[in-house]
Amino acid sequence: MPQRNWLRAVLMVSCAAMAGTAQDAPAPEAPKAEAPVPGGPIKVEAHQSRWDYPKEITLTGEQKLHIVKPGDTFWGLSSHYLGNPRAWAQIWDLNKWVKDPHWIYPGDPLIVDGSRVAIGKAEAPDSVAPAADAKENADLAPQEAVDITPDLTAVPARTRSLTTVREELAYSFQDFLQLPYVAPKGAEAAYRDMNAMQIVGTKELTRTYMADGETLYLNGGQNRGLKAGDRFLILKTVQKGLYRADDTERHTSLGDVVQQVGVVRVTVVNPKGAVAVIERSMDAVAVGDHVVPYTEPSNIVLKLRTDVEEPVRIRDMGSVLYARDGRRQGGGGDMIIVDKGSADGLQVGDILLAVRTRSYPVTESRVESKREMEKTNHYLGQVIVVRVNDTTATCRVIRTLSELNPGDIVTR
Numbered sequence: 001m002p003q004r005n006w007l008r009a010v011l012m013v014s015c016a017a018m019a020g021t022a023q024d025a026p027a028p029e030a031p032k033a034e035a036p037v038p039g040g041p042i043k044v045e046a047h048q049s050r051w052d053y054p055k056e057i058t059l060t061g062e063q064k065l066h067i068v069k070p071g072d073t074f075w076g077l078s079s080h081y082l083g084n085p086r087a088w089a090q091i092w093d094l095n096k097w098v099k100d101p102h103w104i105y106p107g108d109p110l111i112v113d114g115s116r117v118a119i120g121k122a123e124a125p126d127s128v129a130p131a132a133d134a135k136e137n138a139d140l141a142p143q144e145a146v147d148i149t150p151d152l153t154a155v156p157a158r159t160r161s162l163t164t165v166r167e168e169l170a171y172s173f174q175d176f177l178q179l180p181y182v183a184p185k186g187a188e189a190a191y192r193d194m195n196a197m198q199i200v201g202t203k204e205l206t207r208t209y210m211a212d213g214e215t216l217y218l219n220g221g222q223n224r225g226l227k228a229g230d231r232f233l234i235l236k237t238v239q240k241g242l243y244r245a246d247d248t249e250r251h252t253s254l255g256d257v258v259q260q261v262g263v264v265r266v267t268v269v270n271p272k273g274a275v276a277v278i279e280r281s282m283d284a285v286a287v288g289d290h291v292v293p294y295t296e297p298s299n300i301v302l303k304l305r306t307d308v309e310e311p312v313r314i315r316d317m318g319s320v321l322y323a324r325d326g327r328r329q330g331g332g333g334d335m336i337i338v339d340k341g342s343a344d345g346l347q348v349g350d351i352l353l354a355v356r357t358r359s360y361p362v363t364e365s366r367v368e369s370k371r372e373m374e375k376t377n378h379y380l381g382q383v384i385v386v387r388v389n390d391t392t393a394t395c396r397v398i399r400t401l402s403e404l405n406p407g408d409i410v411t412r
Contacts, residue, residue, distance in 0.1 A: 047107030050265075050279075051098055057109050063094075068108040074101050081112045102173060102296075103279065170302035170384045170398050178282040180238060180259040180324055180335055182392040187237040187256040196235070196290040197224065200273075209284035216264065218274045218291060226269045232291035234261040234281065238325070242392075244339055245319050245407045254392055257322060257337070261285055263294055302398060304382060305351050311377045312355045314411045316344060320354075320404050321392070329403035333396070336383065338410050341391045348388060352395065354380040355409040356402070380404060 041056040042065060057065055066077060074088035082090060092101045094111045104110070183190035203215035210216060220226060239257035243250045262281025266274050278285055318340035323330035330336045340346050355377045363372040381400030385393050397404060 042109075044109045045107060047105070049105040049108050050103055051105070051108065053097060053108050057111065059111065062114040064112045064114045066110045066112055068104050068106050068110060070106050072104060072106075074104070077110065077112065081114065168302040169299050171300040171386045171396055173297060173299070174282065175333075175335070175386070175396055176297040177260055177262055177280060178324065178335065179387060179394055180257050180322065180337060181387050181394045182242055182255040182337060182389060183258050184255040184389055184391065187240075187258050190256075190258060191235070191290050191292075194292040195224075196292045197232070199234075199285070199287050199289045199291065201287060209286050210278055210281075211284065212262075212278050212281055214278050214285075215267075216276055216278065216285070216287075218264075218266075218276055219272075221270045221272050221274045223272050226266055226274050228266055228269055230266045231279070231294040232264050232266070232276070233294045234264060234278075234285055234289050234291055235259070236261055236283075236286070236289045239322070242321055242337070245321065254321070254339070259283070259324070261289065264291060300349055300384065300386070302384075303351070304399060305353065308353065308379055310379055312353055312379050312411065314355060314377065314409060316340070316412045318344070318352075318410045320406050320408045320410065322406070323404070329405055330397055331403050332381075332398070332400045334404075335386075336395050336397060336404060338383075338393050338395055339391065340410070341393050342388045343390045346385050346388050346393050348385055350385040350412070351398075352383050352385065352410040352412060354383055354397075354400070354404055355411060356380050356405075357409065377409070380408060383410060 041058050044053060044055055044057060044067075059065060064081070066072075066081070074091055075085045078088040078091055079085035088101070091110060091112055092098060094113060098104060098108070098110075185193075197218045197220040199216050200219045201217040202210055203217075204210075207214070218226075218232075235258050237256055238259045241250070241253040242255060242257055243253055261283045262285060263279045264276040265279050266276045268275035276291075318338045320330070320336050321339050322337040324335040327334075338352075357375055357377045359373045359375050361371040362374050363370075365371045380402050381397060381404070383395035383397050383404075386396050387394040395410070
């Protein structure tokens with residue numbers, strides 16, 4: 001027994017020593033992963049895009065690579081990376097393969113300079129010059145852009161603190177693509193004056209209405225001077241005859257209501273026809289709709305009026321004639337048409353107050369016609385003029401406490 005115990009002890013000590021030796025020995029060195037090569041090219045995944053995007057990107061300095069996701073815009077990316085949405089042209093300047101900053105597509109690679117942030121004029125040193133090509137780019141501003149001015153200059157982040165400017169737009173590209181307006185001479189006369197073409201068919205013959213990305217046919221081609229890449233604004237007639245609220249007998253029409261719907265881009269040009277694709281639409285596109293040459297819209301920064309008190313002082317009174325889509329009411333963000341125009345001094349960018357008049361009795365009488373009444377008015381909201389002709393104007397509702405109805409008052 002003692003000998004057996006002695007052997008057992010020897011074996012346990014030997015095993016412990018072996019185990020300790022194995023534990024104390026350094027582990028074999030694992031193979032190291034190869035470090036990325038500084039400045040090496042980054043491959044861009046193949047994706048559908050209107051643009052001939054770079055298939056490889058090489059970053060330098062503090063540049064970053066952003067892969068576009070659904071919903072991204074230059075305006076939003078500039079706000080995220082530069083701290084100022086109005087500095088969008090700085091990002092576009094690094095990615096000029098994007099021929100039109102209105103249109104970027106999921107999967108597109110965008111280079112962003114991470115060493116620069118946008119600042120305000122008050123913070124900029126006198127030696128800082130305006131951003132390069134700002135004036136040239138101003139006419140090509142994307143849907144989310146506003147005027148590019150010297151106070152939006154970028155300087156290195158290490159020298160200036162970040163100042164975030166998030167301006168609200170009173171009118172943007174999306175609003176432009178759903179804008180109704182009055183054609184005083186009638187829609188057909190307006191189409192003739194604009195040398196409009198018509199949508200005469202669609203690739204999917206069974207489709208009545210079309211949306212983004214779908215292919216359609218136009219009744220004009222080389223004979224109308226079209227070229228591949230040309231863009232056209234889609235128009236449709238939404239109401240024949242628009243009358244003033246007090247013209248109950250409908251004696252004098254102010255014209256027909258035409259609505260902007262979307263943008264198409266020509267892809268193939270034939271002698272007398274063309275193939276086009278819908279790039280962006282805010283409403284259904286149909287065969288029979290018209291197209292006219294597209295002009296880049298301007299955006300308007302929101303500047304609300306503060307001279308609001310009740311009862312609202314009414315001057316140069318006009319009234320609401322029409323709400324978009326023929327609705328009875330128009331709320332925040334909606335488009336309305338009013339019966340005042342350039343002949344009354346209205347200009348694009350004017351802010352008007354929306355007012356509703358109320359009557360209330362001051363004497364009691366069972367006979368309604370014998371009651372004495374008083375009138376007052378209440379503030380409803382504010383609208384901004386975005387398009388004018390001689391006798392009417394299209395406005396966007398930018399603030400509202402209540403829906404606007406036809407007959408409600410607008411005033412300066």
